[in-house]
Amino acid sequence: MFIDKASIQLKAGKGGNGAVAFRREIYVPAGGPSGGDGGKGGDIIFIVDKGMRTLMDFRYKRHYQAPNGEDGKSKNMFGKDGEDLVLKVPPGTVIKDEKTGRILADLTDEVTSKVIAKGGRGGRGNTNFKSATRQAPKFATAGELGDELTVTLELKLIADVGLVGFPNVGKSTILSIVTSAKPKVADYHFTTLTPNLGVVSTKFGDSFVLADIPGLIEGAHTGVGLGHEFLRHVERTKVLIHVLDVAGLEGRDPIEDFEKINSELELYSEKLTHKPQIVAANKIDIPGSEENYSLLQEYMKNKGIEVFPISAVTNKGMDDLFARVSGKLKEVEEYEKANPPIVEEEKLYTLEKEDRYQFTVTKENDTFIIEGKFLLKLIDSVNFDDMESLSYFQKTLRRRGVIDKLKEMGVQDGDTVKIYDVEFDYYD
CATH class of the missing domain: 3.30.300.350 (GTP-binding protein OBG, C-terminal domain)
Structure with a gap:
């Protein structure tokens, strides 16, 4: 089962308490303080596991606690630090503080790990409080509490190219033909309820990852029809293939559909409107599609968008479409290499710490x-x-x-x- 969102509670380890102890050795009748410090509490660390494709593991277990630090001991022996708790997530996972909605980590193939909840510091043993006027302190400090918070995990699929369009326009059929993916395909709305991934290999030897994004509908940007869950998977793609039903089945108007989908993309995130698009005019083999195709071609020419007539069922035009998609993808990657995007550091936050001495x-x-x-x-x-x-x-x-x-x-x-x-x- 594909799970792309989860809410979990984290509790980092508490620091161990400092010890109160005194030297009690033979020939040392008035031994001084010898209480050791407590160990640090364990952190909770998220790391990327490239073999994972879903957040399924976090659906059934929602509470995670790192071990506490060990208390200090006599003879100035420090307590053992609590072990860090490591949680594995798939690449493309965004971690947000549920309370504030702020992004704590965006884990990709480049950023592979992040400490999200820090363990508390260990308390100080009574040795630390010895002074010229205080020769035998009978107190130590307790360990600090670790971070405790609830986080939301969101998985944004990392794919090079995304298929977008209304339900039932042929996206899943295209994916099944050009990749080894086997999405469920049928002639009814919302066949695809979860994103599907496949690897496309063109006849020229190029390859890239293609994602079938479930069909979008009007109001998707507000969450209608699971809109938010679907739209976030478009964010990481570099090129979009906009699939349109050029035959106009079910009374559809391909030009109107194109504008509606792009409106939803823009309302969700203006950045999506800047992604290169190539239009796949599907169902070109159905009688009566020629007129719609001519109108669509003229309309897209004015927008500077390339249109490829295809039939996903008969495989017509598919080689030409994906050869161009591969070329467009290379253009985007070369541009990004020459003009690396500016990292918006203000969008990434560390967990907000309360004033330690707040009361x-x-x-x-x-x-x-x-x-x-x-x-x-x-x-x-x-x-x-x-x-x-x-x-x-x-x-x-x-x-x-x-x-x-x-x-x-x-x-x-x-x-x-x-x-x-x-x-x-x-x-x-």
Whole structure:
């Protein structure tokens, strides 16, 4: 089954906690602190697997968590870093932050890997807090939390040439004739519900990848008829073959169809209108198609677009069409080589980090409630039975602006302050 979109939840590993330990060796009666640092949490990394063609794996498993870092140990031994979690995706996968819609990675054959969720840093062991006035610190810091987010994976097929047009104009038949692909072909609308890929080999020895993009309809740019799911596969193609029913079956007007499809392409993305197009006037062998073909040819001549009369069923004109498509593709590739596209760096974002020391202070009745991720880590790091550790706790609150914020909100000596599960009376 072809799956080209998935939403998954990622949770990078938490850093290991720093250790509180002291040397307890023979002949060292008053050993100093020896607590090691915690290990870093594992990252979540996406890499390209050229053998994959679908996002099927992410349909059934939607939660991914990297291992946590190991806690620090005594004798200044650091905790082991958590292993990175590597997720494989097919080439052409775009990764977006579901919350903001921003693109975090665009993985192709050129950009093959990206760290999407970073593991938390390990906490520091009590060895780090030894000083001239603090000889035996009885506290360490907790490890940081890793990134946690929901991402949307979108697969945009990487094909050189795309077949576009209304449903039932013969795109799948063309693909089945010129490649070894075996798409489902029948005489009813929306036979093709998923994109199909095939490799075309011309009689001149050239080859390229051809994608049959499912039939577009009016309103596709708004999502009608699975429009968004289909249109994104057109974005990476270099040349478009616009297939038209020149016989005018079912009352179709090929010129009108051409304008409608191009309107949908433009409304979805203006860039699509700049892609070179070659028109394949299909069903030329059906009686009565000559008049429509003459009108279409004259219309396209004014637009500077080449038209090739073909019959996908009888294979008429197919060699000439694909010889020209191959030539057009070479022209585009040579132009791109001489004029490499400017990378729009502003369109790629790293995961937005919250201010590490962000916090909120609210008041409920006579209690001031303080919340913030760094405060959770701070509380885990404090030994409330040790005066030096309490002093470290108080200094950190002042340094991070928590005390100033409490004063700004009118805290008075004797008021109750609550930080998660810890309550204490405030005295300046």
